[in-house]
Amino acid sequence: MLLTVVILKSLIELSLMFIVARFILGLLAGAKRTGNIFWQLLDVAAKPALWLTRRVSPKLILDQHIPLAAASWLLIGWVLVVKVKIDLCMELGATACQ
Numbered sequence: 001m002l003l004t005v006v007i008l009k010s011l012i013e014l015s016l017m018f019i020v021a022r023f024i025l026g027l028l029a030g031a032k033r034t035g036n037i038f039w040q041l042l043d044v045a046a047k048p049a050l051w052l053t054r055r056v057s058p059k060l061i062l063d064q065h066i067p068l069a070a071a072s073w074l075l076i077g078w079v080l081v082v083k084v085k086i087d088l089c090m091e092l093g094a095t096a097c098q
Helices: 001-034 037-056 063-094
Strands: none
Touching: 001 037, 001 063, 037 063
């Protein structure tokens, strides 16, 4: 169970990093970001979280707000997974979580 929680936490962290890096690179690159190879890589890496957010969100949410919504639910999910990990570590003992 602990391994599953650690893997889930890592996947959430990676998705958050991809979305934040995509945002920062978008600010730096400006209007020409779609031609940037690094933007394209980050866009492909962030696509699963963005796609899932678009699927579960209502249609009145604008497409430009989907990355913020994805980052929000990923951050909430990360907090919940960290709480589960802490609870498991307290139950199993500190040596199991090193």
